[in-house]
Amino acid sequence: MASDPRELYQQVIIEHNKKPRNFGRLEPCTHHADGQNPLCGDELQLTLNIAEGRIEDIRFEGHGCAIDVASASLMTGAVKGKKVEEAESMAEQFRRMVRGELDPATDANLLGKLTLFQGVKDLPSRVKCAVLPWATLHSALKGEEIASTE
């Protein structure tokens, strides 16, 4: 049975949905990707500037549900200034956490306040919403221009 959605829709997520950080587009940028979740229509455009293996700046645009927008907002804040390999590790850990394969209480991780999204694992239909920004980041870092959760 799903846990109370109030555990997921905490104030931080509601607040990041209302006032997303790093919203916009970097022009010019060194890396970019468009993400989409075809089943629900969420769309995300990610632009990054990477220099010497480090994410110097990152912005996102698009529209989606609160989980998607808050995930993108918190992700951009978390990876800014990080090395590319570190961001990739975080993407992998985030993906495993929302699928219930990583328990941030016991498993080593770099997720910090991103563990707020742990509750998504109890809403299987919403896992793709939380993962979309990370899947798009992964594509951008790999030089692929399109990411899809399908």
Add this chain to the structure above:
Amino acid sequence: MSGHALAPLDVALIRRDFPLLYTPFHGKPMHYLDSAVSGQMPNAVIERMAHYQRFEHTNVHRGVSTLSQEATDRFEEAREKVRAFLNAPSVKQIIWTRGTTESLNLVAQSWGRANITKGDEILLSAMEHHSNIVPWQMLAAEKDASIKVIPMDDRGVLEMDALDALLTPRVKVLGITHVSNVLGTVNPLKEIIAAAHAKGVVVVVDGAQAVPHIAVDVMDLDADFYAFSGHKLSGPTGIGVLYGKKGLLEKMPPWQGGGSMILSVSWEKTTFMGPPGKFEAGTPPIAEAIGLGAAIDYLNAIGLDRIAAHEHTLLEYATKELNKIDGLRIIGTAPGKASVLSFVLDGIHPHDVGSILDHEGVVVRAGHHCAQPVMKRFRIPATTRASFAYFNDLEDVDALAAAIRQVKEIFGSDSAHSAEEQA
């Protein structure tokens, strides 16, 4: 409809036919407001199908065994029930398919490929489901034909003034939904079909959302093709119907080949059955057809006119209650609509609404409803949609309104995005 008052439905009694409705859901009462996605099957339908599977099953139209003959009889009796349900002239005009989507693809692939040529126009309404858009786009691409669209206004009413000009001599076919799955609009089909026929245009009707709410009479409508799905009509998935006019069906080529649809096969030449057989290659979904027949019996026993009156009461009450909620906007306000209620909440995405409603035991659909052009027309990414059936009552509506208020509470009063502030 007759002037005398209809006896109200005994919803408490009806609900006893649906165990799901009295089984706790997330520890709360279940409020199933998603019949436009799929209707629930009453026990009578499930038991009829189970009885067939246990005691009557074999293949149909095969061999001389008593068992096969009896299975064939039950299967064909279900076809007769569909014929009567649509008031079609003959069972030969009732083709079994997997559902509305397959029915519409059958028309596009069989009639369409034989009749649409380069430069032709295919006219569709602005409120079609993807199933009455994509098969025509595929055909248009193959034949170098084009798609034209009848626009609708902000209420979700088709702009009938535009119809005449759109019915150019190039238009060969008009695809139109009887009832919009997003907006609930009931289109004035009789008028539209008459206008199309005056220009020699064949009309293909998507009836998926109409059959649960409206007594359909294909002869009175004068529809050329009429498609619907069993599972929207309290029947099972995997079975659907295509009705077609005799003259059209007889001229159409088969679209799938195989067993059951032939008169004789040799290496030199194969001859096909007439309709409906020539469109029914392979072993059909037999239990599902019989189950659909049982669903029609069940609905007829309640009475389609009483169902329509009950749903109308629920829709009016729900419209009134939801309009009291600040920041809620109903999408689709056509007069006389069917019991489908789409809405958006300021600054709150329908998927978040759907997840929270779900936890409150209120089952609705949140998304684009396979009608992305409708979303684009209303400049919204998605809606939350409640749909009401004969087993719903006013308590279901109250639960919906209360759950929407919970969503607003979780998201706070001022939910709108304000990304500009920090950009």
